[in-house]
Amino acid sequence: MATFLQQLINGIAQGGMYALIALGYTMVYGIVELINFAHGDVFTLGSFLCIAILALLGVSASGQVIGGWQGALIALLVILLAALLCGVVGVLIERFAYRRLRNAPRLAPLITAIGVSFLLQGVMRNWKGPSEISFPQFLPNPTFSYGGVHIDARELLVVVVSIAMMIALQLFIYNTKLGKAMRASAQDRDAAQLMGINVNSTIAWTFFIGSALAGVAGFISGMYFGTTMFTNGYQAGLKAFTAAVLGGIGNIAGAMLGGFLIGIVEAMTAQYISDQWTNVVVFSILVLILVLRPSGLLGEQLPEKV
Amino acid sequence: MHRPLIIVVALAVVAAGCSQQSSQTSPAGSVIKIGIELPLSGADASIGVPTQYGAQLAIKQANEKNLVPGFTFQADVLDDVVGSRHDPAQGAKNVQTFGADPAVLGVVGPFNSNVARAEIPLSNSLQLALISPANTNPTLTKGPDAIAMRKDHPDQIAYFRVCTTDDIQGPVGATYEYTKLGARKAYVIDDNETYGKGVADEWEAQFKKLGGSSLGHDHLTSGQQDFHALLTRVAGTHPDIVFFGGNSSTGGGLLRKQMPDAGLGSTIYAGADGISDNQFLQDAGPTADDVYVTVASVNATKLPAAAQFLRDYQAEYNQPVGPYSANAYAAAMVLIHAIGEAVKGNGGKAPTREQVLDQLRQTKDFPSVIGTFSFDANGDTSNRIISIYEAVKGKWVFVTQQNFTGAH
Amino acid sequence: MSAGERSLRARVRLPLGIGEVQAWQALGLVAIIALFVFYPLIDRNQGDVSSVADAGYFLLLVFGLNIVVGFAGLLDLGYAAFFAIGAYAYAMVASTQFNLHFNFWPMLILSGCVAALFGVILGFPTLRLRGDYLAIVTLGFGEIVPQVFLNLDKYTGGPNGISNVDQPVLFGYHFGFNPVPYYYLYLVVALISLVLLNNLKHSRLGRAWMAIREDELAATHMGVNPVTTKLLAFAMGASFAGLAGCIYAAKLTLISPDEFNFSVSVTVLSAIVLGGMGSLTGAFIGGLLLAVLNFKVLPQVTNWTHALGAALHNEAVQNLDLHYIIYGLILVLVMLFRPEGLVSTASRRAELHHAQPAASAAAAGVE
C-alpha cells in the first residue's frame, strides 16, 4: 500500500509538470487550432533563462542553499522574470512565424512550428553547449514522511504551482474581459472581430500567457530535476501535448487531468510492469481513450454543422 | 509543372556530388589523409567533438614531429549526425566517401556501436582501416555476428579498436564491488542502448556468478528525466548496490541524484566508463559521493605520456579533454605509426591501404597515451587494464587498477 | 511566335497515362530522367552515389506519406513506424538473426504488404478521429513501434538491432556494398511509383481521397465510402514505407530501432508540405531538396564551421553548431513566403484564372 501511495505521489508530481506545459499547449490550440510544436522548446528556454537570471543574481550551481524569505524572494523574482521573457518570446514567435499563416493551408503553420522548434533548439545549443547543464538547487528541500511514504518540498511545489496556475487560468478566462475575448475568438474569430474584439492582440495575449506558463514550468522543472538540456523540450512537449489531447484539447481542466493521468500511468507502469514500457503503455491508453471518446476526456463532442 | 525547378534541383544534386570530387587530390602528392568519422553536431557533439580534437591533435603533432618523412597528414572530418542524432546510414556513406578518395589511408571512428555495425562490413569490403576510439560492445569483433560482418574478406580484418571491451570492464567492476565493497544484492538498470545494456548484462552475469543476487533489471526509456517511479520500485527490493549501464547523457547522473528521494541515498551506486566523466559529477552534485566506476584504461597519472597529452590538449583547445579524447589520440597515433611503417616497407613511396592494414594487424606493444597495447586477431586491444575510480567530494579519485586475466 | 517556339509549345502525349504536356516540358522530362540514369557514371564518388541512392528511400517515404497526407488529407505524424516495420520485416527473415535467408525480391513486395497490413491496423481505430486528434494518435503509434522493437530484444536484437542483413542478388549479380545497383533499384522503384501514383491520382480512388480531404461529409454524400477510402490510403501509404524499409535494410545491412524516430516522420512530412501538398512534382522536389539538405549539406556545415573556427583560431566559431538553425530557418522561411509549397498547383491555377477567365478545357496533363 505504501508503495502504491508513493507511486501515486511520484505520478502526480511528474504529471503536474506535464500539466503545466499542457496548459500552454491547450490555450494556444484552443484559439488558433495550431499544434505549437515550439511550445516544448519555449519551456526548455524557460529553464535556460532561469539559470542565466540566477547567475546574474549571483546564485550558481555550487550547491549553496538560501533559505527563508531570501530564497523565496529570489525564487519569485526568477519565476516572474522567466515568465515575462518567455511570454515575450512567445509573442514574437506568434508575430513573426505564425500570424502571416493564419489563413494559409492547414499544415503550413505546423511545419513552421517545427521550424521554430529547431531554431530555438539551435539557439540554446549554441548558447549553453550540447551537454546537460546544472540548475542551481538553491532552495531547501525538506522531506515529509508518513507511514513509509515520502514527499518532499519540490514535489509539493510542482503540484501546488500547477494546480494554482490552472485555477488562476480558469478564473482569468471566465472572469476577465481579455479572457472572454479569448473564448470568443476561439469560438469564431470572424464573429469576434465583428463584435469589436481585437483578435490580433487577443491571440498575442494568448501566446504571452501560454509561453509565460512554459517559463514557470521551466523553473519548476529545473528545481525538480536539477539539470536541463537543449533537447529536453521534445519529450516534455510530446507528453504535454498528449496530455492536452487526452483531456480534450482546448479545455483547461482537461489538460490538467490529462497531465496527472499520464504521470500516474507512467509511475504505475514503472512499478508494476517495467520502466521501458512506459511510453508504449501511455500511448496505448491514449489511443484507447480517443477511440472511445474521440474528443478527449473533457472535450466537447461537437456534432458537425451541416 | 515547373519543370525548370526540377532541373535546378537535379543540377544541385549533381553539383553537391561533384563538389567532393574537386577536393580530391591525387595520392601522388605528399599528402596522406586520415579520415575522422564521428557524431559532431546535435546532442552527440558534447562527446564527439572532444574525440575529434584528440585525433586532430595527433595528426598535428605527427606533422610537427615529421613522424613520417616526406609526407604530411591531413584530417578529413565527416559528421554522421542526421536530424538530431548519429545515423548508421550516414556513417556508411561517410566511409564510402573516404573509400572513394585514394588519399585516405585510414579512418579514426566511429563512435557509436550501431554506426560501427554499418561501417565494419563496408570497411572490410573496401579494405580501409577503421579504428574506433570508443566502441566497447564485444559483439562487434567476437561471435558469429562479428564473423558474418567480415563477409567479404573473412581473414583480413580492417576494423580495430583501442578501448577495452565491456565483457572485460563489466566483470572487473562486478568482482570489485562484490569482493571489495561486499555488495550482495544488486539492482541493475541500463539505458537500453547498445553500450549500456551490453555492459549491464556483463556486469550482472559476473555478479551472479560470484554468488550475488540480482533483484531486478530495468531499462530506461530514452529521454526520460524523472526516475522517481523506477527508484521507488528499486527501493522496494532493498538492494545494497545499484548498477547503472549507460552514459551520463542518458540519465546516469540524474538517476543517482534522485536516489536519495526514494530512500536509496546510502546505497552504493556503480557504473562503467559511460558515467566516469565530469558531466556525471555535475549532474549528481553532492550525491555523487560513494559512486564507483570502472574505466577501461590505465590511470592517466601513472603514465607520463598521458600527462603530457592532457597538457597539450589543454593548450591547443583551451578546454578539458573529453572521455574519449585520449583514445582518439591513441587511435590516430597507431594509424600514423602503421602508415609510417608501410611507407618504409614501400621504399618511401605512399603505401596502399592493404599495406597500411598489414602494418596495423602487426601492431605490437605500441606505446600510447592510454598504455602500451597490441591488436589481437580480432582487432581488439590487448590492453585489458581496468581502473576503478570513486567519486569523492566532486572529483574522481583513483582507487585501484586491475589487469584482467581472461577467465570470466 | 516563331516556328521553333510554336513547335516547343506543341502538345505531346506521353505514354503510361502521364498525360499531355508541351513539347519543351516533355524534353525537360526526358533530360531529367537521362540525368538520373547517367548520374552514377558522371559522379564516381561512391559516398555521393550512396547519398543520392539514399535520397531514393527518402523519396519513397515522401511518395507514400503524400498519399496519406497530401491526397487523403489525413495528418500522420508517425509515418516512420511503417518504415521500421518494413525494415524489420525483411531483416528478421533475411539475416543471421534467426539464420533465415529469404530471397530479397519476394520480400520486397511482402515487406510492403506487411507494412500495409499495419497501416490498416493503425488506421482502423483512427477512422472516427479528426485532424489533430488523428495527428496525436499517429504520433503515439510512431513512438510505440520503435519502442516495441527495442524492447522485444529476443526477436529484434534490442538496442543492437539486426546486423548482417542479406544484400540482394539479381540473376547472379551480387549487389554487395556498391551503391550503384541500389541507386538503380531505387530509381526504377521510384519511377514506377511515380507512374502508379499519377494513375491513382487521376482515378476513381484518387478523386475519392481528395474529396475526403476537401470535405469528408460532402464526399460521403457523393457515395464515397469513408472507411475503405481512408483505410486504402493508410495501407497504400504504408506499403511505400515498407518497400523503402526493405531496400534500406538491405543496402545498409543493419537496422536498429533508433533510426526510425520522430525526426524521420517530421522530415518526410516537411518535404511534402515544402514541395506542395498533394502534388507529385512537389513531393518529388521537396523530397529531393530535403534529402540533399539532410544527407549532404547539413553534415558538411558542421565541418565547415569547425574548419573556419580552427583557421580563425576562434573557439566560439569552432564550437558553433548551425545544423538546427539552418534547418529551422529553411522550414520557417519557405512556409512564410510560399505557404502552399514550392510547387503550388493551387496558386498557379488561381493566377491563371485571373489572367484568362475562360481557361481552355484542354485534355488532362500531369497536374
Added chain:
Amino acid sequence: MSAPLLAIEGLTKRFGGLTAVKDLTLNVEAGSIASLIGPNGAGKSTVFNVITGIYTPTAGDVKLDGRSIVGFKPHQVAGTGVMRTFQNIRLFAFMTVLENVMVGDQTRMHATPFDSAFRTPRAQKEERAVTERAMELLDYVGLASYAREWARNLPYGMQRRLEIARALAPQPRLLLLDEPAAGANPTEKRDLMGLVRSIRDRGITIVLIEHDMKLVMGISDRVTVLDYGEKISEGDPQTVRHDPRVIEAYLGKGA
C-alpha cells in the same frame, strides 16, 4: 397506384431535449417536384440529414421505393440513388470543376484500386466514359468552359450550379436541393427555376428546401410546410398559400 418514390412515415428526431422534427409523414411521387418550406429552425435540413443518413431518426421510417433506408450510412444512401446539395455550399475546393462532378459519379464506377493504379483497359474505358458524362453535365449547367478551374475560384452562383451538377452525376432517382437559390439575384433565380424544371423533365424526382416563396410556388407540384418540426400544412401551392396556419407561421412574411 404505385407507391411513392420517397415515403417518410412518422419521422421524429430529437437532439437531447430538443425535438427538431416531430411525427412527420411525407410522400413524394416519382417525377414530381416537392418543396419543404418553413421558417428558420423549422427542421427542414434535419429532414434532409435524416434521409441522407447523417442522423438516425428517433422514431419513424424513411422508405425509398418501398424499401427502408434507415440506418444506411450516407455513402450507402447515395448508392441507392439519392443525391443532395448543401445549404452552405460544400464543394471540393481544391479539386477542379470537372473532378468535382466526377466524384459525384463514384457510385456508378467499378474500377478497383488495382485498376486505378495500373490503368487497366477497363479502367481507362470507364474513366473516359465518366469524363464524357461529366463534361456533358457541365455543359448542361453552363460550366463547360470552367472545367479545369479550381472549384473555389468560381463565383458564388456558379458554385451553386456546380453543386447541382455534381449531385446529378450518377443520374440519381431523387435529388435533394437545400436552398439552391440562397443569395441569388432575380435573374439567377429565374435561371435556376428553369434548371430545376429541366432536371425534373429528365426524370429525376426533386425535393426542394427553399425560402423564396415565389420560386417555390412557381415550380412545386406539392408543398409541405414545417413549423417547429411539425407539419402544419400540405398540398399544392394554391392550397398552401391560402392556409391560415401558414400565414400565421410566416406572419407578414410570405404570401
